[in-house]
Amino acid sequence: MTNILGPNDKISGTVSGWSVPFQTSFVAHLNGEAGFNSTVGIMTDHALLKISIDQDIRSGETYAIGATDTDHKVRLEFDDTRAGNQGTYFASRGEFTVLQLQDGVLTAKFHFEAETRGRRVQQMSFSSGAFTVENFKHVRAASSS
Structure with a gap:
């Protein structure tokens, strides 16, 4: 497990109802666990x-986003930590499109819908997502010769 902050690491997007866009001030990588890269x-x-x-993704492909306890290739959880608004949201649907995957740098765009679990379900919408991370551990499928 590694924690790495690269100069190109950035995740951003628009959260419905927020007055400011979501933009990371820190990105941590936990790569290689069970065939997945976690960011x-x-x-x-x-x-x-x-x-x-999933480490076995392809440039140019679009993947469905699911909650962290699903079998999707892209799994997502969002923790709102703003004072008075705390809550954990699990992706219920969305798409993650790999724009480029080269030399360990993954660039993608994404959007998702998410909701809390329990008695009082709350929903959120995240759009215009941009995702760039370094040190992405990628498993390339064997090529046939």
Whole structure:
């Protein structure tokens, strides 16, 4: 497990109802666990975005986003940490499109809908997502010759 902050690490997007856009002030990588890369994007005093991505993804492909306890190739959880608004949201639907995956740098765009669990369900919408991380551990499928 490694914690790395690269100069190109950035996750951003628009959260419906927020007066400011989501933009990371810190990105931590936990790569290689069980065939997934896990990334935590932290926006100080606002939120944490936890996203796990299967190491066997392809540039140009679009993947459905699911909650962290699903079998999706892209799994997502969003913790709202703003004072008076705390809550954990689990992705209920969304898409993650890999724009480029080269030399360990993953660039993608994404959007998702998420909701809390329990008695009082709350929903959130995240759009215009941009995702760039370094040190992405990628498993390439064997090529046939």
